[in-house]
Amino acid sequence: MIVADLVQYVVTGLLLGGVYALMSIGLALIFGVMRVVNFAQGDFMMLGMYLTYWLAIGYGVDPLLGALLTIPPFFVLGLLVHRVLLVHVTGHGDPQREMDAQLILTLGLSLVITNAVTMILSPEPRGIKTAYATQAFAVGPILVNQARSYAFALALLLAVLVYVFLTRTDLGKALRAAADDPEAAGYQAIDVRTMHAVAFGIGIALVAAAGGLLATYHPIEPTVGVNFIVLMFVAVVLGGLGSIPGAFIGGIVIGLVQSLTLLVLPFQLQNVGVFVAFLLVLYLRPQGLFGQRLRTV
Amino acid sequence: MSAMLKIAGLGVSYGGLHALADVSLDVADGEFVTIVGPNGAGKTTLLKAISGAVRVESGHIEFRGRDVGALSPARRAALGIAHVPEGRRVFPSLTVLDNLELGSYRAAARPRRAESLEAVLALFPVLRSRAKQLAGSLSGGEQQMLALGRGLMAQPDLLLLDEPSQGLGPRIVEQIFETIAEIRRRRRLTILLVEQRVVEALELADRGYVLETGRVVLAGGRGALLADPRVQGAYLGA
Numbered sequence: 001m002i003v004a005d006l007v008q009y010v011v012t013g014l015l016l017g018g019v020y021a022l023m024s025i026g027l028a029l030i031f032g033v034m035r036v037v038n039f040a041q042g043d044f045m046m047l048g049m050y051l052t053y054w055l056a057i058g059y060g061v062d063p064l065l066g067a068l069l070t071i072p073p074f075f076v077l078g079l080l081v082h083r084v085l086l087v088h089v090t091g092h093g094d095p096q097r098e099m100d101a102q103l104i105l106t107l108g109l110s111l112v113i114t115n116a117v118t119m120i121l122s123p124e125p126r127g128i129k130t131a132y133a134t135q136a137f138a139v140g141p142i143l144v145n146q147a148r149s150y151a152f153a154l155a156l157l158l159a160v161l162v163y164v165f166l167t168r169t170d171l172g173k174a175l176r177a178a179a180d181d182p183e184a185a186g187y188q189a190i191d192v193r194t195m196h197a198v199a200f201g202i203g204i205a206l207v208a209a210a211g212g213l214l215a216t217y218h219p220i221e222p223t224v225g226v227n228f229i230v231l232m233f234v235a236v237v238l239g240g241l242g243s244i245p246g247a248f249i250g251g252i253v254i255g256l257v258q259s260l261t262l263l264v265l266p267f268q269l270q271n272v273g274v275f276v277a278f279l280l281v282l283y284l285r286p287q288g289l290f291g292q293r294l295r296t297v
Numbered sequence: 298m299s300a301m302l303k304i305a306g307l308g309v310s311y312g313g314l315h316a317l318a319d320v321s322l323d324v325a326d327g328e329f330v331t332i333v334g335p336n337g338a339g340k341t342t343l344l345k346a347i348s349g350a351v352r353v354e355s356g357h358i359e360f361r362g363r364d365v366g367a368l369s370p371a372r373r374a375a376l377g378i379a380h381v382p383e384g385r386r387v388f389p390s391l392t393v394l395d396n397l398e399l400g401s402y403r404a405a406a407r408p409r410r411a412e413s414l415e416a417v418l419a420l421f422p423v424l425r426s427r428a429k430q431l432a433g434s435l436s437g438g439e440q441q442m443l444a445l446g447r448g449l450m451a452q453p454d455l456l457l458l459d460e461p462s463q464g465l466g467p468r469i470v471e472q473i474f475e476t477i478a479e480i481r482r483r484r485r486l487t488i489l490l491v492e493q494r495v496v497e498a499l500e501l502a503d504r505g506y507v508l509e510t511g512r513v514v515l516a517g518g519r520g521a522l523l524a525d526p527r528v529q530g531a532y533l534g535a
Contacts, residue, residue, distance in 0.1 A: 173395050174402060177388045183350055184386035186370030187379070188447070189403035193369075 001259025004141045008205040011144055017255020018152035019213050022159055023228060026206035026233035027160075031166050032179040032242030033199035034090055035099075039106040041232060042225025043113040048074060048208025049215040049224065050121065056128045056215075063128050064150050071205045077203030080198045085109070089184070090196055098268055110225070117222040124256045125221040131173025133217050151213035158209060162202070166244060175199055179242060207232075228272075231258075232279045249289060253277070300359070301326045301455055301487045302347065303347040307356035307512075309342055316342040317511045324455070324489055329481055331490045331498040333532070334508035340491040341383050343508070344457045348380040349373045349487075361454065375403045379453035383460045383491075385444040389433025393424055396432045396443055397518070400450025409452060420476060438469035445473070449480065456480075458490045462497070470494075477501060495532040499523050 022251035027041050051073070061069065089101040132146035137224035178185040178195035186192055218224070235254050239246025254274055261273030281289065302324040309317040318341045324330045332340050345351040347358060349370035358366045365373050374380070379400075385522035388396050397417060401410040418425045421442040427435060432443055441461055448456055461477065462470040474497050480486060481501070499505050505522045506517035515527060522528050 046487035165422075170398070170402065170407075173391060173399055177393055177399050180388040180390050181386050183370075184382060184388065185399075186350065187382060187386075188399045188451070189349060189371050189376055190375035190399070191369060219526075 005263070008142050009263055010256065011142060012148070013256035013259030014252065015145070015148040015152040015255070016259060016295035017252035018155040018159075019210050019251075019253050020154040020228075020231055020235055021248045022213070023207045023210035024232045024239070024251040025159060025162060025244055026210070027232045028236045028239065028242055028244055029175075029199050029206070029234065030203035032244065033175055034086070034196045035095075036086065036090060036102045036106065038200075038203070039103070039229065040110040040113060041203070042227075042229030043110045044074065044077075044204045044225075045127045045207045045211035045214070045228055046220075046222065047113065047224040048211030049218075050117065051208070052124055052215045053128055053220050054211035056130075057191040060183055061131060061251035063212060063216045064154060067151075067154065067209050067215070070208040070212045073232065075201040078201035081109075081196050081204070082200040086196070086200060087193065091192060110122070110229075114222050114225065123224065125219040127219050128215055130216060138152025145217065147216040151216055154213055155210060158206065162206065163244070171198065206241040231274065234274055238278060238281050238288055240288030243290040246288055246290030253289075298324050299362075300324070301328070301361060302489065303357075303359040305357045305359075307343070307358065308354045309346055309351055310354055312494060315511050317346065318526075320508075320511070320512065320513055322506055322516070327485050327487055328487045328504065329490070329502045331492060331502035331505045332508055333495040333498050333505055335491065337510075338508040339511040340508055341459055342511075344380060344382075344459050344489070344491055347373075347379055363533050364438070364445055374451065375402075377403070377405065377451070377454035378454070378457065379448040379451040380457040381444050381448040381459060381461065383406075383463060385440045387432040387435070387440050387443050387447070389431065391432055392429055393432055393435070393443055394428040397424070397450050400447035401452070403451055404449065406452045410450070412444060413450045413452055416506075417449050420449070420480070421446050425528060438473075439467050441465060441473055444477075445476065454487060456486055456488045458488060460491060460493060462492065462494050470497075474501060495528070496523075499528075501504070 012280050023045055027038060030038050031034055048070045051070050052063050055061035055066040055069060056063050085105060089105055092098065130147060132150065135146045136143040137149065166176060174190045175195050175198060177188065178190055178192050183190045231254055235250030236247045238253060239250030247264060257273045257277045258270050261270045265272060298325050304323065306479045307317055307320040308315065320343060322527050332343065334340055344353055346353050349368060353366060357364060360376060360378060397414060398410065401407055401413055406413065423439055424443060424446055427439065432440065434442060445461065461473050478501055481488060490498055490502060499519050499522055502519055504518050507528065516527065
């Protein structure tokens with residue numbers, strides 16, 4: 001019985017973690033290439049949830065499909081936000097001053113988005129009702145929620161696609177080169193500003209899609225991003241700042257820890273376990289699970 | 298011979314200090330020119346100004362008759378300037394093969410990528426055996442070969458080499474210089490080489506410039522510079 005309970009919590013944690021992993025990859029990609037900590041990442045996730053909701057309620061689009069449909073418009077939105085806002089605070093010299101400007105910009109953007117959505121769409125929570133949200137696959141004594149299973153599968157698929165893109169295509173490799181050494185990337189005819197735009201576009205598209213997947217089982221409200229941006233930060237730091245595989249593993253670990261915390265602590269305290277694990281990893285391995293110490297040859 | 302690169306009255310400063318002042322030089326098509334001088338003379342800054350990585354305060358940079366002064370580094374690289382930077386600057390988290398492939402990222406070099414790759418691997422066989430390894434795990438000498446190979450993958454019209462001997466053991470240095478000489482013999486590639494090793498650099502090149510505290514203090518052919526009493530006194534220990 002105890003073992004079955006444990007397995008149940010592990011499975012639930014893994015399923016949660018897949019979606020966390022997807023949203024964290026977006027944040028890690030943006031940080032890795034642009035060195036920008038995007039505090040508005042949670043708000044783009046929230047917007048992805050609303051778009052999925054709108055497609056589901058207005059047009060009867062299944063939220064799993066809706067989540068995938070958020071990708072193109074949010075990629076374009078990311079390009080626009082980069083072009084209009086971020087381009088002014090990246091790559092102009094003095095990194096310390098730029099970091100302050102980036103922080104104020106993305107934090108401000110987060111506040112504006114949250115409050116605009118609250119004004120326009122009301123703070124009232126909404127949900128998408130699907131048949132599979134309340135059903136479960138029974139595997140022996142273990143119950144696996146269907147909505148979470150589908151969300152997990154799609155999150156995994158998208159994460160694999162991102163990985164293949166980054167490791168097999170010229171553009172993906174150019175993005176990683178720009179993350180490694182922007183100056184040397186410029187010498188290879190890789191336009192660093194374009195790489196920033198692409199990284200931001202993909203990062204926003206991924207977190208919006210993760211939001212859409214989350215919307216199959218999580219209530220939608222204007223402030224929902226705040227709860228998740230914290231988890232994304234922890235996942236990205238756990239995995240090693242800027243590391244994409246690291247952020248993926250970090251997301252999975254957070255899902256697991258969150259779920260297993262419920263074995264010993266009440267629901268309201270489920271993030272306590274996450275932060276304890278976070279501090280522990282930082283203490284034992286400050287560069288994160290997958291981070292590399294700076295190398296100078 | 299037509300001019301590949303023409304620089305006139307170039308000035309660069311960092312925080313009010315002149316790194317380069319009124320530098321003029323030119324490199325003809327097919328020529329091998331070297332810029333020598335002591336540490337801090339502005340040699341690296343000069344190469345960075347040519348490839349667009351530092352902001353130029355005054356002067357003109359013309360590449361193949363076109364003013365490139367306002368173009369981004371990526372645009373200049375796309376036109377055919379390949380910069381092999383000081384300290385090698387390979388992409389450490391990418392494989393050796395990925396590093397080389399990114400060398401031919403520019404549109405003009407991409408169709409001939411496979412052919413360039415074979416040529417580069419023939420020149421540096423050690424890179425073939427390390428192809429799947431991360432570039433950050435290579436030794437300093439191997440990283441220098443990779444940086445050179447990456448530059449050649451661009452099939453550039455002008456190759457800028459910044460201190461390829463820096464921080465390497467004598468045997469590797471010799472090998473690197475021999476390879477540069479071989480590249481030169483085989484391809485008649487136009488090369489601008491910056492070096493602190495004055496003798497080796499001058500012996501490889503057709504012509505040279507001596508840069509001191511941001512100014513060109515001496516210029517001339519290989520023989521003339523090697524024989525110049527000021528060069529001998531300052532750099533050759535004669």
